[in-house]
Amino acid sequence: MKRRLLADIVGVTPSSFENFTRCGRRFFLADLLGVPVSDPGPPNDQGMFVHEMLCRIHETGSCADDAHVRDVLTLHGDESDHMRTLIRQHEHRCPAAASTRDAHEQELARFHRLPPPMFMATARIDAIWIHDGLLDARDYKTGGLWHTRVADVPAARVQAFVLGAAAAKRGLRLRLRYEYLQPEIDEDPEPWEPDADDLVFVEEELRSAVEHMKEQVDWTGVAEADVCVRCPYRSICRDSAAPGEPSWPVLAVT
Amino acid sequence: MPDVEVDEAPRVTPSMLRRAETMCRRRLAKEHDGAKRRANKTADARFAVSNRLIEDAKLAHSDVDHLEVTAFVEPGELEPEQIHLYRAAVQGYRAVFGDRPGRRVDLGWRTPLPELGVDLTGDPGLALERPDGSCELRVLKLGGRRVGAPLLDPIELRCALVRTEMWAPDALHIVVADLLEHEVVEHTPDLAVERAEAHAWIADRVRLVQENAALGQAKAGSDCAWCPFIAGCEAFV
Numbered sequence: 001m002k003r004r005l006l007a008d009i010v011g012v013t014p015s016s017f018e019n020f021t022r023c024g025r026r027f028f029l030a031d032l033l034g035v036p037v038s039d040p041g042p043p044n045d046q047g048m049f050v051h052e053m054l055c056r057i058h059e060t061g062s063c064a065d066d067a068h069v070r071d072v073l074t075l076h077g078d079e080s081d082h083m084r085t086l087i088r089q090h091e092h093r094c095p096a097a098a099s100t101r102d103a104h105e106q107e108l109a110r111f112h113r114l115p116p117p118m119f120m121a122t123a124r125i126d127a128i129w130i131h132d133g134l135l136d137a138r139d140y141k142t143g144g145l146w147h148t149r150v151a152d153v154p155a156a157r158v159q160a161f162v163l164g165a166a167a168a169k170r171g172l173r174l175r176l177r178y179e180y181l182q183p184e185i186d187e188d189p190e191p192w193e194p195d196a197d198d199l200v201f202v203e204e205e206l207r208s209a210v211e212h213m214k215e216q217v218d219w220t221g222v223a224e225a226d227v228c229v230r231c232p233y234r235s236i237c238r239d240s241a242a243p244g245e246p247s248w249p250v251l252a253v254t
Numbered sequence: 255m256p257d258v259e260v261d262e263a264p265r266v267t268p269s270m271l272r273r274a275e276t277m278c279r280r281r282l283a284k285e286h287d288g289a290k291r292r293a294n295k296t297a298d299a300r301f302a303v304s305n306r307l308i309e310d311a312k313l314a315h316s317d318v319d320h321l322e323v324t325a326f327v328e329p330g331e332l333e334p335e336q337i338h339l340y341r342a343a344v345q346g347y348r349a350v351f352g353d354r355p356g357r358r359v360d361l362g363w364r365t366p367l368p369e370l371g372v373d374l375t376g377d378p379g380l381a382l383e384r385p386d387g388s389c390e391l392r393v394l395k396l397g398g399r400r401v402g403a404p405l406l407d408p409i410e411l412r413c414a415l416v417r418t419e420m421w422a423p424d425a426l427h428i429v430v431a432d433l434l435e436h437e438v439v440e441h442t443p444d445l446a447v448e449r450a451e452a453h454a455w456i457a458d459r460v461r462l463v464q465e466n467a468a469l470g471q472a473k474a475g476s477d478c479a480w481c482p483f484i485a486g487c488e489a490f491v
Binding site for chain 1: 294295297299300301302303334336338346349397401435476478481482489490
């Protein structure tokens with residue numbers, strides 16, 4: 001039976017668009033076929049935990065209140081110095097004092113209808129503050145720093161597209177900032193404040209990408225060693241320049 | 255062939271029961287109503303390997319006392335990476351169940367719950383009658399579990415207990431296996447206690463599904479990704 005790769009209305013997320021721009025085959029495997037990764041990176045438990053803690057700290061108090069931060073971390077079983085350091089890294093950049101409203105772990109969606117093809121962009125935004133005429137959206141990061149400007153990050157295109165509509169509806173300017181929480185990263189990438197023209201360009205970029213997805217037949221990979229060596233499908237990918245043995249534990253069972 | 259509408263009760267799935275409070279109520283209402291058949295098309299390629307594995311496992315379990323391993327045939331129509339996955343999954347299946355034959359039993363796709371006015375739908379797993387006459391349900395996973403999520407999911411377990419009630423009224427053994435991670439959990443439920451709890455929990459959740467589905471208002475968010483009911487949605491007019 002012929003399987004359907006793409007929905008009538010294609011779903012686009014920051015990570016799927018990032019995959020698509022990085023390598024068509026990676027997008028095909030991860031986002032269309034749902035193949036479990038064969039070469040996973042290090043676990044991201046701590047990153048997920050700090051995201052959850054920042055959400056809870058802000059929803060129930062202030063990150064500037066040391067006693068409150070300690071209480072939340074204690075309640076969730078991590079009072080380590082490292083976790084306190086990560087929270088403090090955010091506190092230095094938190095706009096809460098100037099903000100009139102905030103929201104955390106927000107799921108946003110925006111539909112593109114015309115010109116075809118249609119697509120549905122969705123994104124989960126770590127935190128949003130409204131202050132000084134800005135819709136100030138933050139994406140907390142605990143991994144490596146790869147870009148010096150948020151505007152250059154493919155995933156940020158999808159975030160800006162969904163946030164742009166929310167900002168325009170409230171008569172606010174959008175600012176998208178990536179907050180790197182590890183103390184060893186001195187400087188965040190330059191935040192992005194896309195204007196209306198930028199957002200029109202972003203919408204067309206996403207539409208064009210979806211059109212390209214619909215035209216694909218072979219889903220060819222980039223097959224470049226420096227790209228493939230970091231790919232979580234490098235050992236099984238048809239087009240890999242860094243093939244190997246998948247790390248699925250069952251393959252070690254005799 | 256004429257398009258015949260089968261008279262079916264509204265349906266609930268494990269996913270709807272799990273997410274009754276948080277799901278977009280418009281999507282919840284339409285899925286509860288069974289409107290998916292009339293929706294815009296969604297992608298289904300991501301189920302190709304797991305569906306194929308299950309179908310082959312069913313064929314492999316045609317005889318009660320013998321696992322027919324030749325039933326696992328490499329799916330040449332799939333992509334090379336999917337074939338890698340299929341091979342690993344078959345290796346995992348044989349490692350866990352290779353010496354545990356049984357004859358497969360078809361549980362169908364739905365269990366009517368007339369007292370609640372709904373059908374509980376979905377595949378609870380591979381149901382087998384073992385050579386000693388006992389009933390075993392195998393729930394097969396292919397990686398992808400969230401950090402900290404239990405292999406034996408409590409909601410899937412409750413639904414499985416209700417879906418198997420007619421077939422295994424007195425005794426049931428459940429095996430959940432992640433065939434890639436080579437992790438296995440076995441559970442022999444106290445059926446009187448656990449089925450009663452499962453029925454009560456499902457009844458509570460069905461009421462919540464019905465209440466929220468009746469409200470039916472759309473909420474733009476992550477549910478919109480891959481939603482089959484975008485056409486006509488008031489969140490995007």
